[in-house]
Amino acid sequence: MEWNEFNKVGLLADEGVQAFEKVFTDWFGHLYAYAMSVVKDEGIAEEAVQAVFCRIWEKRERLQVHASLKAYLYGSVYHECMDWLRHRKRVEAHRRHAQAIYTGGRVMTESASAKVELGELEKKLQQAIDELPDQCRAIFCLSRYGELGYKEIAGQLGISVKTVEAQISKALKRLRKKLADFLV
Amino acid sequence: MNMDDLIVKYLLGAADADETTRIERWLAAEERNRERLRQFRTLWDLSGRTAVSARPDTQEALGRLRQRIGRGNMARREPERVMLRKGLAAAVLVGLLCAGVVIFVAVRRNSGPAGAERTEKAGVTGKGGETGKVTAGGGGTAIVGITVTVPGKDTLPDGSVVTLAPHSKFIYAPKLTGDSRTISLEGDANFSVVSDPARPFVVLTGDIAVRVLGTSFLVRSGPDSTEVIVTTGVVEVSRDKDSVIVRAGERLTVFGKKKEMVLRDGGKKSAMRVKGGNDQKRVMRSIIEDLVKEKIVPDKDSVEWFGLDPQHFIVNGRVMPVGMRQLFTAKYIKPDGMGYYFEAEKGGKVSGTGYFFDRKDLY
Numbered sequence: 001m002e003w004n005e006f007n008k009v010g011l012l013a014d015e016g017v018q019a020f021e022k023v024f025t026d027w028f029g030h031l032y033a034y035a036m037s038v039v040k041d042e043g044i045a046e047e048a049v050q051a052v053f054c055r056i057w058e059k060r061e062r063l064q065v066h067a068s069l070k071a072y073l074y075g076s077v078y079h080e081c082m083d084w085l086r087h088r089k090r091v092e093a094h095r096r097h098a099q100a101i102y103t104g105g106r107v108m109t110e111s112a113s114a115k116v117e118l119g120e121l122e123k124k125l126q127q128a129i130d131e132l133p134d135q136c137r138a139i140f141c142l143s144r145y146g147e148l149g150y151k152e153i154a155g156q157l158g159i160s161v162k163t164v165e166a167q168i169s170k171a172l173k174r175l176r177k178k179l180a181d182f183l184v
Numbered sequence: 185m186n187m188d189d190l191i192v193k194y195l196l197g198a199a200d201a202d203e204t205t206r207i208e209r210w211l212a213a214e215e216r217n218r219e220r221l222r223q224f225r226t227l228w229d230l231s232g233r234t235a236v237s238a239r240p241d242t243q244e245a246l247g248r249l250r251q252r253i254g255r256g257n258m259a260r261r262e263p264e265r266v267m268l269r270k271g272l273a274a275a276v277l278v279g280l281l282c283a284g285v286v287i288f289v290a291v292r293r294n295s296g297p298a299g300a301e302r303t304e305k306a307g308v309t310g311k312g313g314e315t316g317k318v319t320a321g322g323g324g325t326a327i328v329g330i331t332v333t334v335p336g337k338d339t340l341p342d343g344s345v346v347t348l349a350p351h352s353k354f355i356y357a358p359k360l361t362g363d364s365r366t367i368s369l370e371g372d373a374n375f376s377v378v379s380d381p382a383r384p385f386v387v388l389t390g391d392i393a394v395r396v397l398g399t400s401f402l403v404r405s406g407p408d409s410t411e412v413i414v415t416t417g418v419v420e421v422s423r424d425k426d427s428v429i430v431r432a433g434e435r436l437t438v439f440g441k442k443k444e445m446v447l448r449d450g451g452k453k454s455a456m457r458v459k460g461g462n463d464q465k466r467v468m469r470s471i472i473e474d475l476v477k478e479k480i481v482p483d484k485d486s487v488e489w490f491g492l493d494p495q496h497f498i499v500n501g502r503v504m505p506v507g508m509r510q511l512f513t514a515k516y517i518k519p520d521g522m523g524y525y526f527e528a529e530k531g532g533k534v535s536g537t538g539y540f541f542d543r544k545d546l547y
Contacts, residue, residue, distance in 0.1 A: 023247060028242045044338040046240055050249055050343070057253050087347065089338055125230050143196075144232050150198060169192045175186070175227050176220075183223040 020060075021070065024053055030145065031077050038081040039139040040130060048080040074146035075156025078138055085134045121182050128178040132171055138173035139164060190228055191224050252343050252378050331355045340365075343378040344385065364395075392438055395420040412436040429530070458522065460539035468541050471516055475499060478508065484547075492516060493523025493536050 028049060035045035052073065129137060142153050143164075150168075154161045176183070187210065194207045195201040197252075211217050295433060327444030332338050333353040336347050341360045352371020360366075366386045376387045387394045392410050412421050412430055419430050430436045436468060469491060472484045480499050481487050490499040495515055497509035504512075516524060530542050 021246060021250075024246055025242050028245050042240070042339050046248075047337065047339050047345055050245070050252060053249055054252055080284075081362050084337060094406060122230055125227065131232060140231075144228075144433065149231075150196075165193065165198065166189075168196070169189045172195075172224055172227060173188050175231070176223050179227065180223065183226055 013120075020053075020057065023073075027070075027073055031073055034074060034141055034145040035077050035081050037145060038078070038130065038134075038138045039084055044081075044084055048077050048084065051080050052076040068152070070146070071148055071152040071156050074142055074148055075153075078142055078157060082134070082138060085138075121179070124179055124182055125175065126177050129171075132174060136167045136171050136174075139167040143168055188220075188224075191221055195224055195228060223456070225476055248343055267324075330357075340367075342380065342383075346373050348373045391423055393422050396421070410438045412438070458537075460538050460541065464524070464539045465541065467516060468526060468539070469546055471512065471524055472526070472546075474512065474515075478511075480504070480508075487526060487528065489527045491523060491525045491536055493525075493538055494521050496523070496536070 031049045033046050036042065039045055039048065049142045055076070076161070121169040129140070132140060139153060139157070142148055143150070146153075148156075150161045153164045157164075190199065190203055190207050190210075193203060199207060211221060216220060237340060256321070319534075331353060332346070332348060334351070335348050335350045338348065339354060340346060342365055346354060346367070349372035352369070352373055354367050354369045354371075354373055357367075364384045364386050365380070366388065368388045384395050389410060405508045412435070421428050421430055421436055421438065428436055469492075472487055475481050475487060475490070476483055486500075488500045491497070492509075492512055494513055497504040497512055521537070523536045524536055525536055525540045526542070527540070527542050528544075
């Protein structure tokens with residue numbers, strides 16, 4: 001369902017609630033997967049997506065979306081996740097054992113990794129993605145999981161297309177460098 | 185432009201005609217180059233797939249969203265933000281744990297972002313009290329399940345989010361069951377509370393309980409005092425049997441030793457409500473007796489409200505003659521200038537700096 005349709009229905013009406021919930025069920029999984037790639041925590045990832053939908057609900061009467069619904073949702077989740085990461089950083093700055101925490105590698109929680117059997121290369125790739133700098137990772141994943149174009153990403157994040165391009169390039173270059181030995 | 189950047193651009197279909205020509209020529213030149221492009225393509229394709237890992241059940245997530253937005257009917261429900269700061273709760277926490285824990289099992293697991301360590305304790309109450317029901321003051325049932333010591337965000341079972349500062353911890357019942365959702369906190373934490381009028385959200389800091397009644401507020405507490413500043417809505421702050429409702433724009437200071445609660449109106453700094461103790465209640469009753477004696481009112485139940493301070497003496501809306509005021513101020517107003525204010529029922533008719541009581545407080 002596209003935003004216009006969603007908006008047209010009017011969120012106050014009963015159908016509006018249904019439309020809202022449908023948008024949620026349609027997008028939750030995708031947005032969650034994206035949030036997960038950025039924050040690497042199931043609770044926070046869900047919270048990020050939930051927060052975005054709560055805000056949409058609160059603002060439903062005056063919400064203006066000038067982009068596609070998809071771009072808007074991914075962009076909002078991006079901001080939510082980055083806020084969290086920034087907060088996390090401030091908090092971590094106080095902790096001496098910060099290094100130990102961010103040595104990364106651990107991507108999924110036990111339950112998740114039990115369900116998903118990744119190939120060796122995929123595991124290594126996931127690890128390498130996790131080790132990308134926060135913003136770089138967030139933008140890269142936005143393009144990857146959100147399948148958003150550079151322009152859409154730039155528009156949603158309020159940055160230039162050049163920056164988006166540079167971040168994605170940086171991500172891929174880093175990944176290749178790390179994984180060159182595993183890539184046939 | 186670096187060749188890798190160009191490859192990426194080409195790969196993602198963002199290269200213009202010139203760049204495309206250039207890269208295609210470069211690719212044609214050597215197998216090594218084509219290999220490089222393949223590597224990038226593999227990474228690109230794979231990275232899109234790895235994303236789809238385990239995810240929570242969408243229907244369950246929708247349930248949580250509905251609960252957050254308004255119990256199934258999507259009525260508007262604002263998240264409430266609470267900031268708590270605690271300086272002296274260490275002893276209290278120890279007290280809470282000792283009060284009721286008979287057995288606890290410590291479980292360590294790796295969870296949370298970045299492999300942070302978290303300790304979980306499954307608790308059982310000693311007195312058969314309800315798990316999760318914690319009362320302030322140390323003497324009540326106090327048991328708790330999960331101890332979180334890792335700074336950062338945690339989502340509680342009710343959907344509320346706690347952001348914990350470093351060197352802080354909080355404890356809550358595993359499922360936040362019970363009549364209230366009670367959290368015990370040591371240190372600083374930011375709470376984003378999912379409103380649920382049926383089950384108030386209570387934060388305990390030392391012997392002070394902050395009950396969320398639908399609001400956003402800040403609690404700061406140091407070794408000598410705790411401050412509660414309310415931005416929107418209403419909170420109830422209680423200590424032992426005293427409790428004070430703090431409304432938007434007001435600031436309550438609870439002093440540690442003096443057992444005094446001082447309420448200031450955020451807008452009018454001069455006005456200050458002080459929660460008096462038994463001494464002040466005695467004074468208050470004595471003033472009311474004098475009002476009857478002086479025939480200002482026929483009996484004590486006829487007092488709707490009054491205010492007595494160095495500058496004012498008003499009873500049921502009537503300004504008392506200066507002579508009468510002097511008589512009363514001489515007898516009751518101490519050098520600290522604290523006034524005595526009475527309202528039959530709490531209603532905010534009277535304002536000033538001093539002690540505030542209603543009929544229920546006194547009789």
